[in-house]
Amino acid sequence: LLSRRFTALAMSRSDHSYWSSVHSEIDTHLEQAIPIKPPLVVYEPMHHLAFDAPQTSAPALCIAACELVGGHRDQAMAAASALRLMHASAFIHKNLPLTHRPGTRLTFDRTFGPNIELLTADGMIPFGLELLARSDDPDQNNSDRVLQAIVEISHAMGSQGVMEGLYNELEHDKSDGEEGFPVWWLHNVCRKKEGTLHACAGACGAILGGGSEEEIEKLRSYGLYVGMVQGIFNRFGGNACAWKEVKELRDLALKELKDFDQAKVITISRLVETKVL
């Protein structure tokens, strides 16, 4: 939330309307994918849990990356929706009331029981990938790109990506209270969790939009830095040492964009630009 406020501050009106339209189109796509319909026992919790989870900028980055390499946003919409579902799923499982987590943080309204939360979030992972796989259009001959995006997302969400970051975050919570800005946290949580998710978003957008290998890798790296910046803000927004890190990461991020059409770059670069810095 903090990071979104900072980002919003820095935006011109046209940038703002760009990101608003991207977010609202992803919402609409997801609303259509998981309407509240029978069987209500399935769709009601999935709908609410997906929409109630805090948002991340990864899905929007996926769309922006697709458009930056010359693609149409529709080509990346299913992947963006999948990323949103994956993020919601990780959030729900992070907050699951496991027996060894006394006083599990009640950061969201607990409308549904733990079985529903556990299994609905389980269902979101394959559901997201199903949306993506179904977006394959034989007329467009895009099967290879869709498969590549499935590999990217499934790898990023797995045990060497977001899940590893989440594990590190959960384990580290036990020893909270550290002073200053922990570099350990930056590399083992922010890089793995928000970093991997955004790197994957940048790469998937570029893949689905028809970008070159070089463009894909640049947008993957850009996404990594964006994610790390977001990760720092989410937890250490008010920490001066953290801001120093953010500044360095922002410079690295912008370097990745220097070979793209600079007129188009302005909007996407807003994800790491903040007036506060």
Added chain:
Amino acid sequence: LLSRRFTALAMSRSDHSYWSSVHSEIDTHLEQAIPIKPPLVVYEPMHHLAFDAPQTSAPALCIAACELVGGHRDQAMAAASALRLMHASAFIHKNLPLTHRPGTRLTFDRTFGPNIELLTADGMIPFGLELLARSDDPDQNNSDRVLQAIVEISHAMGSQGVMEGLYNELEHDKSDGEEGFPVWWLHNVCRKKEGTLHACAGACGAILGGGSEEEIEKLRSYGLYVGMVQGIFNRFGGNACAWKEVKELRDLALKELKDFDQAKVITISRLVETKVL
């Protein structure tokens, strides 16, 4: 376990060696996919949790269905491994120590903490789909079949398939002790859980082996009945009313196989044939 013993009883030596070779090839494929390698914190739990979970006949059915329609077992090996991972993931989450599940059934050795169990099983779902997506071979021009199999598996594992069955099972456990054989259980647990998994296995095998639409649908239905039979045995193996259901399901299952090459059908039909009936 019970069902595997029954099934084994009914097998001729050649059938037995067929299923042994299928199981062992899936094991080998999975051993290679998740070796115990660095980072050990990731691969060790994933390896152990995947191999320690009870087995299901769905992966083997996937291979057999592929071969029945004239495919080579290699074409279905990644899908079979994915199904095995999905099943293991569901098993782990079923046994997760959630706060509202006092005395969670300790049906397997608890070597790893609940966070590891939760997140490793989370990671298995995309990992299985990643294996499948990576099995796409541009030389074989099989992207469409791989994507179709991804849709099948992700749909089957989602909130209207295995996860729904698992939810019903977990909720129903609360009111255990019912006499006789509950038809409710057959339709809301066995059909959804084991049934959907095996139906998906049959369909995926047929898709990847290049079967026709009709063959795919027949093997999907066959798999559904196989799964329901297995589901009944897993829970109600010694119940006479249950055996009556099994006999009916077996007849329905065998009807689905009648148009295939009967010499080949003998082996695959062993999944519902038992000497005990």
